[in-house]
């Protein structure tokens with residue numbers, strides 16, 4: 106568990122981060138979202154002490170980040186930034202192995218870990234481990250950058266706009282991959298973005314920052330349904346809120362008995378996509394299947410009820 110306790114950072118007497126407190130559960134993704142200059146990066150960097158807090162404290166599994174040296178702290182906390190930050194003259198395997206090597210892992214353990222991570226990131230180890238960064242695509246570089254940050258099984262992974270440089274299609278895939286890998290490894294991740302869509306997509310919990318303050322901290326559904334301030338209403342996109350809400354739930358949660366005509370949808374299809382299919386094909390119900398067998402149907406009526414904000 107990560108506990109952020111009344112942490113502040115003042116620059117020339119002005120608060121970049123103003124008494125922020127929050128608790129992050131182990132094995133979850135927390136997304137910090139806000140407009141430019143709201144203090145997201147400063148907050149993230151105070152956790153691994155790249156920025157020293159003016160006041161307040163961060164505890165990781167009960168232990169203050171000030172009770173260990175900065176070097177030890179940064180070996181226990183992974184850090185991934187926009188772009189990849191890989192060393193161009195190191196192979197993929199050597200880049201991923203940097204922190205495990207510093208920690209004195211055996212070469213066998215390191216090699217196993219490199220191959221495990223490459224496989225998790227859908228990069229065939231035999232094909233990729235000896236390549237240099239210049240021999241990879243932008244999306245592959247980004248995956249290796251995240252693999253490197255996860256290599257030593259850190260207590261926490263901090264990510265600052267990790268997908269900022271990717272085009273929308275690769276970015277969407279990178280978000281899906283991150284979610285899958287986080288679940289497979291049980292990692293605890295704190296991620297900064299200015300993109301509310303990304304926050305909703307990835308966050309178990311979302312922290313909304315405005316002018317250095319934490320204005321709301323909750324699940325994506327709570328933030329959409331009960332935005333705490335006008336600023337949060339604007340961040341979640343006013344009239345788009347219903348659609349955002351629908352994108353959070355799979356049709357499997359709303360399946361009912363009965364039949365429906367036409368092409369079926371998979372159980373993990375979002376209600377938002379199901380709504381789109383209903384409108385596009387002029388149907389008021391869709392058959393839902395899972396692993397090839399029919400579960401039931403989802404109706405336009407059920408989707409409409411879930412879309413009501415209050």
Ligand SMILES: Nc1ncnc2c1ncn2[C@@H]1O[C@H](COP(=O)(O)OP(=O)(O)OP(=O)(O)O)[C@@H](O)[C@H]1O
Pocket residue numbers: 116120121139140141142143144145146147148299
């Ligand atoms: N080293 C510094 N010296 C003085 N002011 C700083 C410093 N670093 C950040 N600030 C100020 O603190 C505030 C918060 O900056 P921060 O980079 O944390 O915001 P952000 O939400 O991450 O923004 P962005 O999304 O644009 O990266 C800004 O007003 C910024 O100008």
